[in-house]
Ligand SMILES: *[C@@H]1O[C@H](CO)[C@@H](O)[C@H](O)[C@H]1NC(C)=O
């Protein structure tokens with residue numbers, strides 16, 4: 275080392291790099307903290323077939339809708355093969371890992387559809403699942419129930435009960451959904467259950483008075499997080515709260531952060547006609563907190579400010 279070379283200027287870049295590293299790390303933690311919630315969604319994807327999803331505009335929108343969700347419960351998947359879902363997964367996989375679980379084709383006539391869960395396999399796993407044994411044939415498409423792990427110490431798992439009712443039997447099916455709740459919560463000893471999907475629980479399919487006399491309304495402990503009056507339909511000419519999320523269980527409700535419809539036409543600036551090529555429904559979504567973990571946000575801001583001031 276040549277003599278007389280000042281030591282100080284050599285040390286500044288090192289300190290600078292170290293501090294910059296700290297800032298980047300803090301920002302990363304902040305970003306991760308910002309997406310801390312776990313999002314569960316349900317979407318009636320209106321007769322989803324391979325022919326439909328290979329249209330680029332439909333596929334782009336669907337992928338963006340799916341990418342918002344840690345677990346998505348798709349309804350009206352009309353495909354006897356796996357190809358529609360595999361195609362979507364292939365488009366989704368680019369940065370994150372996804373997996374899926376589908377029911378068999380369900381329905382009383384030649385028209386049949388599946389329930390399909392698409393989920394972030396790096397964040398959650400399927401613990402178990404079954405097709406509800408609908409011995410009295412109450413449901414046109416009996417719930418395909420699944421239990422998922424959650425990245426939360428407060429609530430390590432949650433049961434999902436999807437239902438797409440048939441419009442002419444809404445009241446009967448929704449009352450029977452209470453029996454499905456009893457069946458699954460006993461079977462898996464888990465009272466943290468989320469019932470979700472296109473219940474057709476409004477407008478011509480279910481009068482307000484009938485809605486309020488449903489077992490899932492009169493029994494204690496069920497929390498309808500998509501409120502009545504929220505429009506879940508794409509058409510400007512309709513205003514119905516068809517799609518719903520109903521939560522049961524203390525653990526679930528403690529973690530509830532937000533619930534809303536996702537107005538994808540507005541978010542992606544689609545005309546009604548463009549949106550209808552994807553679906554006539556909005557997705558409904560619920561966000562669960564993972565609860566207190568790691569450093570509280572105000573400590574992070576302090577850390578960040580400190581790092582920034584050190585840089586100056
Ligand atoms: C998923 O779909 C495939 C193809 O239709 C079917 O063979 C399989 O049984 C389905 N899975 C379940 C759990 O029903």
Ligand SMILES: *[C@@H]1O[C@H](CO)[C@@H](O)[C@H](O)[C@H]1NC(C)=O
Nearest residue numbers: 404405406407408409410411
């Ligand atoms: C469904 O329930 C009926 C009547 O209780 C029973 O006979 C049948 O074995 C059950 N099926 C399954 C798959 O559990």
Ligand SMILES: *[C@@H]1O[C@H](CO)[C@@H](O)[C@H](O)[C@H]1NC(C)=O
Nearest residue numbers: 502503504505510512513514
């Ligand atoms: C739908 O109707 C409800 C009242 O039932 C109203 O509060 C809401 O603003 C309406 N939404 C739209 C999009 O028109």
